[in-house]
Amino acid sequence: MSDIPSELRFADSHEWVELLEDGLLRVGISDHAQEQLGDLVFVELPEEGAELTRGETCAVVESVKAASDIYAPVSGEIAAINEALNDSPETINNDPYGDGWLFTVKPCDESDLDELMDAEAYAQHISEG
Amino acid sequence: MPARTPLYDAHLEAGAKMVEFAGWELPIRYGSLVEEHQAVRQRAGMFDVSHMTVVDLQGCGARGALRRLLANDVDKIREPGQAIYGCMLDHSGGIIDDLITYRIEDDFYRLVVNAATREADLAWIREQLAEEDVEIVERDDLAMIAVQGPESVAHVVEVLGAQRVEQLKPFRSTSHGDFFIARTGYTGEDGCEIILPGDLAAPLWRKFIERGVVPCGLGARDSLRLEAGLNLYGQDMDTGTTPLESNIAWTVAFDPADRDFIGREALEAQRREGVSRKLTGLLFASGGIPRQGAAVHTPAGEGVVTSGGFGPTVERPVAMARIPVDVDGEVEVELRGRRLAARVVKLPFVRRGKPRDDLPLA
Numbered sequence: 001m002s003d004i005p006s007e008l009r010f011a012d013s014h015e016w017v018e019l020l021e022d023g024l025l026r027v028g029i030s031d032h033a034q035e036q037l038g039d040l041v042f043v044e045l046p047e048e049g050a051e052l053t054r055g056e057t058c059a060v061v062e063s064v065k066a067a068s069d070i071y072a073p074v075s076g077e078i079a080a081i082n083e084a085l086n087d088s089p090e091t092i093n094n095d096p097y098g099d100g101w102l103f104t105v106k107p108c109d110e111s112d113l114d115e116l117m118d119a120e121a122y123a124q125h126i127s128e129g
Numbered sequence: 130m131p132a133r134t135p136l137y138d139a140h141l142e143a144g145a146k147m148v149e150f151a152g153w154e155l156p157i158r159y160g161s162l163v164e165e166h167q168a169v170r171q172r173a174g175m176f177d178v179s180h181m182t183v184v185d186l187q188g189c190g191a192r193g194a195l196r197r198l199l200a201n202d203v204d205k206i207r208e209p210g211q212a213i214y215g216c217m218l219d220h221s222g223g224i225i226d227d228l229i230t231y232r233i234e235d236d237f238y239r240l241v242v243n244a245a246t247r248e249a250d251l252a253w254i255r256e257q258l259a260e261e262d263v264e265i266v267e268r269d270d271l272a273m274i275a276v277q278g279p280e281s282v283a284h285v286v287e288v289l290g291a292q293r294v295e296q297l298k299p300f301r302s303t304s305h306g307d308f309f310i311a312r313t314g315y316t317g318e319d320g321c322e323i324i325l326p327g328d329l330a331a332p333l334w335r336k337f338i339e340r341g342v343v344p345c346g347l348g349a350r351d352s353l354r355l356e357a358g359l360n361l362y363g364q365d366m367d368t369g370t371t372p373l374e375s376n377i378a379w380t381v382a383f384d385p386a387d388r389d390f391i392g393r394e395a396l397e398a399q400r401r402e403g404v405s406r407k408l409t410g411l412l413f414a415s416g417g418i419p420r421q422g423a424a425v426h427t428p429a430g431e432g433v434v435t436s437g438g439f440g441p442t443v444e445r446p447v448a449m450a451r452i453p454v455d456v457d458g459e460v461e462v463e464l465r466g467r468r469l470a471a472r473v474v475k476l477p478f479v480r481r482g483k484p485r486d487d488l489p490l491a
Contacts, residue, residue: 038348039163041439042418042446044465060465062418064162064439065348067465093161 002032002126005097009113010122011073016097017116020104024079025113028101029061029070029092032126038063040089045081045103052076052105054112059102061092074112076105134179135272135327139334143344151245153180156346166352166441168343169316170482173278175334175342176350180244183268183324184254187237190262195230195238197390198257200372202382206232212300212311215380216372217242217253218392222399223368224375226250227360229313231302239309241273241324243362257391272330276342277320277353279482285310285321288336294321315350317357317479355447356440358410358476364421365408365435365449373399374451376408376476407454408435410478411471412488413446417464419471426461426468429453434462443484449476 008016014033018026034040042062052058052072059070081103085091092100107113117125131154140147145156155177158165168174186195195203201215211232217225226246231239242250254265276285286294291305294312302311307326314320325333338344351361358376360366366375373381373396381396382388411434413419418439425432432452440447452460452473461468472489484490 038158039161041163042415044417060417062439064166064352064441065157067418067420 002030002035003097004030004032004119004123006119008097009073009116009118010125011071011116012125013071015070015073017073017113019113023106024104025074025076025107026101026104027073028096030122030126031096034093034096034100037061037068038065040092043085043089043092043102045085046078048078048081050078052078054115061089070102072105073116074105074107075109076107079104079106132180134177135330136177136179136274136334139331140177140344143338145344145346148347150347151180151243151247153244155180156344158346158348159344162346162348162352163441165343165345165349169278169318169345169349169353170442170479171279173276173281173284173342174345174349175277175281175337176275176345177272177330177334178275178322179272179327179330181273182242182244182247182250183271183273184240184242184251185237185266185268186240186258186263187266188261188263189236190258191236191238194258194261194263196388198254199228199230200381200390200392200396201230202388202390203230203232203238205382206230208232209234210302212302212313214300215382216377217250218371218390218396219368220391220395222371222373222392222395224362224366224370224372225253225368227362227366227377229311231311233304245363270327271324272327273322273324274330274334274337275314275316275320275322276337277314277316277318279319281318281320281342282312284337284340284342285323288333288340289323315357315359316353317359317477318353318482351436352438352441355436355438355449356442356477356479358449358478360408360449361436370451371396371399371404374404374406374408404454406432406451408449408451410474410476411448411450411460411462412443412474412478412490413448413462413469413471415445416469417467418446419448419462419464419469423448424463425450425452425471426463427452427456429456432456432460440478442479442482443488443490445490447478
């Protein structure tokens with residue numbers, strides 16, 4: 001059974017979003033997603049300042065076997081990326097909700113958050129496969 | 130419904146993530162693919178390879194039939210138990226399958242062929258050997274376990290009480306009661322492939338688990354064979370390629386000149402005219418993982434990645450690619466609209482647990 005922190009919001013494509021105190025949103029992939037992907041060996045992140053459009057590809061994570069797209073869970077502008085992942089992408093496997101975060105976003109429309117699932121709905125979503 | 134091997138329940142017990150592969154339901158990994166890979170490079174791991182097709186050829190026409198059917202010459206294996214790797218070709222030299230042939234007795238040979246090509250192989254073999262005095266029996270009653278890694282032989286000796294496996298040279302096999310044990314594999318490491326009655330597979334598998342042999346899935350099997358420079362049929366070669374352009378020219382026995390094997394004429398013509406493509410290794414610094422089908426740009430024209438992935442032992446992306454024959458040095462591989470720099474290197478990437486000494490890893 002995978003870990004689903006109750007304070008986070010989730011996209012159906014398995015990204016999580018955390019609302020930070022300064023109004024920025026931190027984004028990563030869920031424990032379920034990292035477990036499905038297996039050992040991650042490469043991460044391609046957007047650049048700082050890049051514009052994100054909700055639902056569009058904005059990053060790529062690669063396991064030994066396959067590449068998987070990461071979709072922007074909200075629209076906005078990239079505030080910071082987790083540079084440490086370039087050298088140790090396995091951090092996403094080891095700590096998907098902590099040090100394995102991917103990037104932070106300055107959202108352009110906070111109502112995007114309302115479109116995301118809460119922990120309970122996400123648990124339901126992954127149990128339906 | 131995909132077929133299940135006799136180890137299906139054991140895989141589920143061990144928490145395997147199952148996938149469909151060549152009509153079979155098999156584990157892709159149990160936990161971490163990288164840990165499974167490292168277990169084989171450093172200690173011992175095992176694979177359920179019961180999906181592979183075992184075909185026994187028996188009769189006084191078997192030897193002659195195989196000398197015509199295979200591009201390698203079974204007359205190179207003189208002693209019972211010896212094995213040989215090679216290809217079965219069509220008339221234009223295209224590879225129908227690659228396989229290992231064991232000489233069990235003088236009139237009794239065992240072929241182990243790929244699961245994905247099972248039907249095409251059997252149809253071809255039956256058609257080509259229709260006039261020969263040879264009985265063709267598919268052994269779907271048998272399972273197969275590959276135990277691989279530097280400590281694997283010690284485990285096999287202990288668990289089966291088969292002392293003579295220790296002295297078994299590579300590409301030799303021996304029978305031990307119900308077990309057929311060969312010093313072969315698909316990982317680049319020392320190891321054994323054990324062919325056994327299906328109902329004995331699960332008890333043996335559990336004995337190996339108790340001794341700490343790590344169960345490994347298709348994912349690690351692929352990363353191990355890629356680093357070891359071993360071709361995967363259907364990706365690195367198929368009926369559209371010949372052994373001469375697939376890095377396995379050494380498996381074609383042109384001598385003796387009067388052995389008329391299927392595909393010989395086509396290969397001789399290709400050898401006379403010279404091959405235009407080669408299958409080689411590509412080594413990457415980083416920047417993404419090359420995947421099968423990616424275009425390779427070289428000064429002499431385009432090529433294609435036939436297998437690509439991350440090599441856990443070389444700790445960087447690696448690929449096999451088919452490129453123009455004279456290309457060496459630096460090339461570029463397409464990845465998501467960008468171009469990754471790669472260096473052409475000889476295969477394999479890894480030999481006996483370690484990256485090859487002369488790989489430019491710095």
